[in-house]
Amino acid sequence: MLLSYDTSAFPSAPPPDLDDPQVIAVHDWAAFDGVEEMSNHWDRRGWTPSTRAYYWMLGFPADSALAEHAQQCQDEIRNLHFEPIDADGLHLTLGRIGTVEDVSLGELNALLAAVAEMPTDRFRLQAVPMTASRGAVRYSIAPWTPVLDLHAKLSAAGAQCQLPFLKPTSVLRPHIGIAYCNRAVDARVVRETIRPLRDMDCVSVPVDHLHLVEMRREERAYRWRVIDQINLV
Numbered sequence: 495m496l497l498s499y500d501t502s503a504f505p506s507a508p509p510p511d512l513d514d515p516q517v518i519a520v521h522d523w524a525a526f527d528g529v530e531e532m533s534n535h536w537d538r539r540g541w542t543p544s545t546r547a548y549y550w551m552l553g554f555p556a557d558s559a560l561a562e563h564a565q566q567c568q569d570e571i572r573n574l575h576f577e578p579i580d581a582d583g584l585h586l587t588l589g590r591i592g593t594v595e596d597v598s599l600g601e602l603n604a605l606l607a608a609v610a611e612m613p614t615d616r617f618r619l620q621a622v623p624m625t626a627s628r629g630a631v632r633y634s635i636a637p638w639t640p641v642l643d644l645h646a647k648l649s650a651a652g653a654q655c656q657l658p659f660l661k662p663t664s665v666l667r668p669h670i671g672i673a674y675c676n677r678a679v680d681a682r683v684v685r686e687t688i689r690p691l692r693d694m695d696c697v698s699v700p701v702d703h704l705h706l707v708e709m710r711r712e713e714r715a716y717r718w719r720v721i722d723q724i725n726l727v
Contacts, residue, residue, distance in 0.1 A: 497642075500665040504627040508667070513637035515620050515696060522625040522634045522669075523692070529681040535577075535629035535674040541711050548591040548602065548721070549709050550648050552641075552701055554670075556581040560621055563697045564633075564672045567624055571631060571687050576673035577714045585716075586635065586670050588645050589659040591652065594708060601657055606706065606722050608651040614644065616702040616726035621670055624691035626684055632671040633697075641668040644704070676714065702726050 497508035505525030511517040554560050561581040568578045591597060591605070617640035621633040635641070646663045675684075703725045707718035 496664065497666075498664040503665045503667050505667060509638075512642070513639050515622050515634070515636035518636045518638065519622045519625065519634045519692070526626045526681070527685065529626075529628055532626070532675045532679045532681050532684060533629055534677050536676060536711075536714055538629070543712070546594040546708055546710050548594065548597055549707050549718070550588040550591065551705055551707060551718075552586040552588065553705050553707075553720075554584045554699065558699075560584060560670075560697050560699050563621070563623070563694075564670075567631075567672055567691055567694070570691055571673060574631075574673070574679070574684060574687055575676075576631060577676050578673045579671055580715070583716060584670060584672070586641070586668060588641075588648060588704070589652075589661065589666075591657055591659070591706075597657060601655060602706075602721070605651060605655045605657055606724075608654055609648060609706075609724055612647050612651060614647065614704075614724065614726045615640070616700070619699040619701055621697040621699050623694045623696070624672075624688045626681075626688060627669070629675050630671040631673045631675075631684070631688060632669045635668040635670060638668050640701075642666060674714070 499507050505522060509518045509521035561584060564584060565581065620636050622636060623633060625632060625634050642663055645666050649659050649663055652658050703723050705723055706721045708721055709716055709718040
């Protein structure tokens with residue numbers, strides 16, 4: 495999978511190895527080391543209280559090892575006063591399909607049928623603590639290859655149904671957030687806070703299904719309604 499440099503992605507450049515956990519973690523940290531000030535995640539354009547949009551995403555159970563580990567990390571960064579992501583809100587975003595106004599029920603059903611026909615293998619990820627972006631504290635993820643392959647298949651199915659992803663696979667940067675920045679913050683303070691968490695063990699995360707969801711934002715959190723679940727085999 496050939497990834498491209500993109501200033502709207504974080505990190506802008508992909509890592510030199512897409513599957514090695516250490517290489518990815520070092521690359522993510524180096525990118526964050528170049529951030530001088532984190533910004534308010536909730537100032538991002540394109541969302542209003544009434545916005546509803548369809549997304550493909552990977553969700554994780556609230557009683558999983560990942561959720562327990564994330565809670566430990568959230569406890570350690572409480573002094574930052576960021577917006578922690580609830581155990582049932584942990585997710586890996588794959589791509590935006592479109593708003594509910596722009597996508598009809600018929601188009602959505604056609605997309606689900608197309609995805610159901612494509613071969614999709616289950617896989618396992620490692621959530622590598624801990625790094626950050628310009629707007630969130632997050633896990634690095636490894637390997638990237640199965641996530642990118644899944645995204646490419648979903649992208650092809652979407653194009654077949656005239657529902658292309660907003661962004662191509664080439665600019666995807668897989669990650670799992672644990673807390674959103676809610677104001678302008680000196681990134682040096684955040685680095686000092688999360689650096690000790692980088693000594694924690696990685697978390698093994700099984701991926702055996704993906705969700706198509708209708709997502710919304712409320713009370714400085716993302717919430718969603720699951721439209722359908724596709725089991726990976």
